[in-house]
Amino acid sequence: MNTINFHNGARSFRQLSAYLEARIRRGDWQAHEKLPSVRQLAQESGLHRLTILKAYQQLKECGLVYVRHKSGYYAAPPAVSARLDHVPAPVVFQGNMAALHQLPARYQFSQALIDPNLLPNHYFAEYMKEVFDLYPKLLGTYAQVQGDPELRELLAGYFRRSAQLHLDADELLITSGAQQAIHLIADIWIRPGDPVLVESPTYANAIDVFRQKGARLLSIGIQDGCYDLQEIEQMMQRYRPRLFYLNPTFHNPTGICIPVEQRKQLVDLAAQYECLLIEDDTCSDIYFDGKPPAPVFAYDTEGYTIHIRSFSKYISPGLRIACIAARQPWMSQLLAAKSLADGGSPLLNQKLFLHYFRSDRLHRHLDKLRIALRIRMEIMQQELDEAGWQYEQPQGGLSLWVRVPDHLSVPLLLRECLARQISLLPGSLFDIRERYEQHIRLSFSFASETQIREGMHELMIISRDINVQQRFE
Amino acid sequence: MNTINFHNGARSFRQLSAYLEARIRRGDWQAHEKLPSVRQLAQESGLHRLTILKAYQQLKECGLVYVRHKSGYYAAPPAVSARLDHVPAPVVFQGNMAALHQLPARYQFSQALIDPNLLPNHYFAEYMKEVFDLYPKLLGTYAQVQGDPELRELLAGYFRRSAQLHLDADELLITSGAQQAIHLIADIWIRPGDPVLVESPTYANAIDVFRQKGARLLSIGIQDGCYDLQEIEQMMQRYRPRLFYLNPTFHNPTGICIPVEQRKQLVDLAAQYECLLIEDDTCSDIYFDGKPPAPVFAYDTEGYTIHIRSFSKYISPGLRIACIAARQPWMSQLLAAKSLADGGSPLLNQKLFLHYFRSDRLHRHLDKLRIALRIRMEIMQQELDEAGWQYEQPQGGLSLWVRVPDHLSVPLLLRECLARQISLLPGSLFDIRERYEQHIRLSFSFASETQIREGMHELMIISRDINVQQRFE
Structure with a gap:
């Protein structure tokens, strides 16, 4: 299925590159899957090898393929093309956030949803x-x-x-x-x-x-x-x-x-x-x-x-x-x-x-909700303060934007937390270049007061364990 | 707002044409709005007038603009570009069907919806x-x-x-x-x-x-x-x-x-x-x-x-x-x-x-519904038979596909019917090239038995009136 067909009549490197781009975007090759070689394409199409090469070069410049030395061209994963600002990512983007939300959580700090117990x-x-x-x-x-x-x-x-x-x-x-x-x-x-x-x-x-x-x-x-x-x-x-x-x-x-x-x-x-x-x-x-x-x-x-x-x-x-x-x-x-x-x-x-x-229930509901959420936020902030973690003081909303200590690896923290069913979101999800590598988002709106206290305790224990582990490695 | 800016750095007629195409598709010019003249564009861009002309020609071939003699280039309406099969219509298509459905109707034959009285x-x-x-x-x-x-x-x-x-x-x-x-x-x-x-x-x-x-x-x-x-x-x-x-x-x-x-x-x-x-x-x-x-x-x-x-x-x-x-x-x-x-x-x-x-209500509901709809269909067919109009015999569904007599203009029939709040759909809506000019779709599922009989009577009177009118013109 993943051979090139030339029914589209591509005759120039631009046409060929546009055609390959469309196929890459629709997912005809998986990320890191090898594309046909220049020689192979030249044979199949009757086009000159230089034309094929130019088409591949153009795709490379756009971040849609990458080269492995002496091996050939490979389809770039979304992350690679995302890092290059000017390149649209593949058509269907499998959001990591959605994937994270599907995981079971004892301590739910990833979804900025409100605890159903607080809703009317x-x-x-x-x-x-x-x-x-x-x-x-x-x-x-x-x-x-x-x-x-x-x-x-x-x-x-x-x-x-x-x-x-x-x-x-x-x-x-x-x-x-x-x-x-x-x-x-x-x-x-x-x-x-x-x-x-x-x-x-x-x-x-x-x-x-x-x-x-x-x-x-x-x-x-x-x-x-x-x-x-x-x-x-x-x-x-x-x-x-x-x-x-x-x-x-x-x-x-x-x-x-x-x-x-x-x-x-x-x-x-x-x-x-x-x-x-x-x-x-x-x-x-x-x-x-x-x-x-x-x-x-x-x-x-x-x-x-x-x-x-x-x-x-x-x-x-x-x-x-x-x-x-x-x-x-x-x-x-x-x-x-x-x-x-x-x-x-x-x-x-x-x-x-x-x-x-x-x-008129709406107003009363909102007044109560603001108080309930504020209490939850303050509990989470207390836990962060005790651990000495920094965060932005929010003027409203449902989450805290937290900077984890420099030595702590967020991917590692995320992995260990998810393994123990504590859900949180890594900061890199919130940026088009995946910056904010030392940030996480913790939502305080879904978990109960007790859950926040317990979950944050566990989170801090996990982060200390990672710290110890990292020092011994 | 609708001048051309050349920040995009178009240097060739292909680039210019691609740029203009993108702007036409996003609706920067209304249908039938005049585009800037060749002379004007040449002055603004510093490109040769021939380059501009070639770009416009290419857009014309795609059905995106049309020419008025001695006047210039105009943005084509969706209908024009729709007729040219290979040309995508503008991004936002104002469906006529949706517009028709919004009109008030005493006799509702346009929407293939089921009479709420027949629903559970x-x-x-x-x-x-x-x-x-x-x-x-x-x-x-x-x-x-x-x-x-x-x-x-x-x-x-x-x-x-x-x-x-x-x-x-x-x-x-x-x-x-x-x-x-x-x-x-x-x-x-x-x-x-x-x-x-x-x-x-x-x-x-x-x-x-x-x-x-x-x-x-x-x-x-x-x-x-x-x-x-x-x-x-x-x-x-x-x-x-x-x-x-x-x-x-x-x-x-x-x-x-x-x-x-x-x-x-x-x-x-x-x-x-x-x-x-x-x-x-x-x-x-x-x-x-x-x-x-x-x-x-x-x-x-x-x-x-x-x-x-x-x-x-x-x-x-x-x-x-x-x-x-x-x-x-x-x-x-x-x-x-x-x-x-x-x-x-x-x-x-x-x-x-x-x-x-x-x-288990679903099955009983469907049995009754099929009978009720069949009766309504047969009433509508009787009326059509009496007038000698032809239609496809449906094996199921909610509508009749009717061929109106050759001499009768469907746009005229539609206009007169809508004026008297009888709604129906012209056949041309159902084809990418707007063929089926002599067809209409009449739904029998929404109007009651009495409404179908009355509405169809009125519709036939309207069509006879049009007939007489057309002969005298």
Whole structure:
């Protein structure tokens, strides 16, 4: 199956290289699998060996193949091509994060999910009955592609009152979680090779989605809770990215919050360089030091911001309800993409969410949730402090961004922790170049207080063992 | 905003043409919007006017721009580029079908949906309670990306017993409707320019999805309820398509059913030419002349068939539950794509569906539903017979594929019908080249018996009026 067929009629090295690239990207050769030799290809194709060689060279320059001395060309693994910023990774990226989440864990510090015991599950059975009484034929019909109008009206009102976002129901699209929102956006606006700005560190799943679409990822650092706006401007000027994906409010994984002044300057830059700001906002209700500033979207008068707002995490992950706020012409394009992607999110889930969202229980729930999460965070911080580990002080969110001591190998720590069913995420997942090798992300939202204390104790014992081991080696 | 910037450093007409193509595809110019003149571009870029002209010519050949005499180059609308088979349409395709479905209708003959009165809605409130009692924290957790294991086990058993599909729960992926299944498949396996086979006529939404991914669509005719297998083999040999999207059981829109012998031969062709068969099966329980043969998937020993099975239509459109059956390595790729697309379908919907699906109500429901739909179909056929209109006799499904008399203009009929809130679909939507200009699709599944009779009466009056009008013009 993995021979080359020349039905495609490649006649030049560029054509051949494009053809081989397409096949490598679709996974016709496994990572580290040997490609046909130059001699073999020349025989099969009738092309000159020099032409074949040039095609292979081009693929090498793109990081899609690598050479073993005196052996030949091999398909590069995703990690290799990922390290070269300008090279889109293979089409299907097997996210390590998803793989990690599937492992069994006694101490769950890897998923930034909220402990189901802290969620208002028991009310939903009640709402369910209400919803069926109100809409007996609810399950017999499709929802509007854009989402239930009643829910969109409610959310638009909520945004106007609570987040200074002035928008109409027509400027909202209901999606199946924030993950789908990111995917729709990537589907519309990223073609292979398109430059896309992301933060460093950034949300690992977003990296995967953008890579799947073939984006050329470029990253922007965050220092002391701020962007370097000069760096952003230079990047926009030089690469003309179509999108900048950002998470300015209780940033994942660091928990920082970008100040108002920078939010204002950012929308000016976006308009000047015609770069869409994709503002991912999943945690703005989980604050520890007071409410965050209004979203970037609120300061944008030119319409270059697209705002993703998820409620799943702290209301009901099981319903999978999020929304996108966008002005025209973006909303029309989003609607067309949503229509093709799944024809609209299920109506039942939207109506259930609506009934909870408009009750006054939401506010009480959030007040209690913030306290419960703060306690869990402080327990985790105590354990880290005792061990002398450094971490970013988060202003909100569900995780701690921890720097492990210099001598400690994170891959080793991860391996040993997973072996004892303590789950955590290595920092390298959060960066397009796999930097942050000495960082880990520990989520404090899922495990109970006791579990956090026990799990962190065990984690510290594991790290001391590794330390001793490393010294004797 | 729509000037050309030359930061991309295009130096040759090919580079310029590739650059302009990318911008046209991402919608930088609206359909029928004028592009910059040759002179203007030459001045801005410093390139020779001949180079610019050559670039425009190449775009014209691809159907991406068109020329108005003495005026210049204009961005081509999707319809124009769609007519040229080998040209991928713009990235975001505004499906006419979706637009049509949004219009108000007194007589709803356009959507192949089932009348909610015929669906088992009232049982679901009951199941809902059961489900919440059984899984009190259902809404607090995410489902597995692949779908609820309990549901996949149940469906695998059902497939083994009822459809001769021998598969494990691991070979099933739960999706949010068949639409998402098609979209995931296209997302993984279609790169811009990839040849994809479809039937003619075929499902309009599938055309839209494949076009969005930039597929080069090729179509296969259906004659007397059969494929021309020789034609299929020639197409596979010549174009080496990666996918063949087919709907062999109660085909939409014709209602025909491909015979067993052809199903067997098809899987051989697929294996020989390494072409994935994407078998869309949404209506196999809605038969009028006895059960259909086993799906193509059942005859495939080589693993080249991917089977999409939807239950939404005749159980509960509101839940949005469908599944994909696929062997390895396809299932791994599908899982990775689903993980990026939305992280998994909502668990609540899967559990509700599970509870209905395993009750013995399903069989009784289907028996009654088939009778009710048959009656509605026969009423619609009577009306057509009286008017002397021809139609394909469907063996199953929800619609009639009707040939309107030669003298009658379908666009005119559509316009007049929509004006009087009678909805129907023009045949041209079901073909990649917009053929079937004398066909319409009339669905008999949503309107009640009375509505069908009344609506068809009105439709015939409208068509006679058009006839008279046309004669006097």
